[in-house]
């Protein structure tokens with residue numbers, strides 16, 4: 001496959017900086033994950049670690065994965081789209097400031113969770129003085145992007161400027177929503193309206209994710225694949241998305257049971273996003289080295305769609321609730337699928353020095369073993385309730401396997417991180433002479 005990203009030489013240092021920040025958080029999250037696993041296997045470890053015990057490391061593990069490793073490549077895509085190519089040097093410095101602000105806010109959050117300051121809501125542990133940190137950084141980034149758009153007046157076509165301002169208008173409420181959502185009465189751990197996740201809410205959040213990743217090739221300015229009819233196919237894909245978004249709006253919200261056939265069908269509609277995602281992402285030309293990551297993300301995505309839907313159905317859903325099957329689902333979604341998609345984005349931001357085959361296969365196979373061992377432990381919890389608390393030997397074996405797989409993932413993460421820092425000192429800008437995203 002032809003290497004075809006639209007990376008200009010001026011953007012490369014910023015793309016590389018996004019990679020360094022994201023990988024640093026992946027490495028941190030993996031270390032915390034290893035610690036969690038060690039605490040589960042050897043509870044006595046808590047004594048020397050006190051007060052930094054399991055409950056304090058948990059949000060560090062999950063939130064550095066989400067806000068660091070998973071979110072930063074997407075932030076990089078946004079920065080890439082707004083990038084004013086006529087002022088590469090100045091914009092580079094501003095972009096790095098944004099990235100540093102993001103990492104500082106997340107670092108402060110992690111420090112507060114380690115200090116016992118967690119708000120105890122999954123993925124929304126920000127509490128007290130840490131609540132405004134990330135929203136303030138988001139606002140800062142928003143101002144930066146608006147300034148870049150202003151500076152591009154006269155250099156970009158009116159429709160390119162209009163689409164940038166439109167997205168800015170959509171993004172402006174995000175920091176305020178985020179700040180609001182951290183409040184104790186909003187988004188409680190157990191939703192009083194429904195008792196938990198509903199088909200509608202899972203459908204809506206998945207559609208949102210699809211929109212974000214589906215927009216990425218456009219924001220990255222990737223060239224369309226030369227295949228005939230790709231424009232028509234893309235219209236079909238986005239038409240399907242629009243129809244499903246309408247179905248989401250019309251569907252029952254709030255207290256809707258998963259025993260309702262309409263809920264099962266609604267969530268089942270997502271299965272169409274196996275072929276649709278294939279059509280969407282194959283409609284663009286990606287850097288050659290990212291193709292295996294794209295293929296891996298697609299494979300994991302198909303497994304996620306099928307297992308996520310089956311896990312929602314009555315009979316199965318009740319059995320897997322609160323077991324490690326859901327932990328396996330979370331790792332399938334984030335450590336496998338989103339992580340592979342993350343590398344696709346990082347390589348579209350800076351296609352130089354892609355991870356080699358060895359670390360690719362180490363990560364993919366270790367994640368697969370991690371998920372299988374976790375799902376197996378979950379199955380033991382189903383057939384022998386309480387097994388996890390009485391030292392069930394099968395669960396312990398699964399946890400040892402997960403510790404080994406986690407160690408391999410951690411080695412891969414550090415290899416990538418060290419490589420990313422090593423490149424910083426040796427990097428020489430290279431131009432592909434490709435166009436700017438419009």
Ligand code: HEM
Nearest residue numbers: 196197202206270304305308309311312326327330333334
């Ligand atoms: C990248 C996309 C996704 C991410 C990051 C994600 C993440 C998560 C997380 C973190 C949980 C909570 C796990 C726990 O409570 O221990 C969860 C629950 C769940 N997810 Fe996903 N998921 C994704 C996609 C999907 C899809 C596509 C489906 C369905 C087709 C799905 C179905 C479910 C179900 C049924 C639950 C259990 C909800 C409950 O009963 O509380 N997920 N997901």
Ligand code: HEM
Nearest residue numbers: 030033034036037062065326327330334335406407409410
């Ligand atoms: C070194 C590799 C890793 C190890 C050893 C590891 C281990 C663990 C452990 C032991 C838990 C707690 C499970 C429980 O509640 O019983 C956990 C939870 C979790 N991990 Fe990891 N993990 C690793 C990598 C990752 C990565 C790379 C991500 C995301 C990109 C991730 C996302 C999560 C999430 C979202 C949860 C919460 C699951 C839930 O509540 O359902 N982990 N992990």
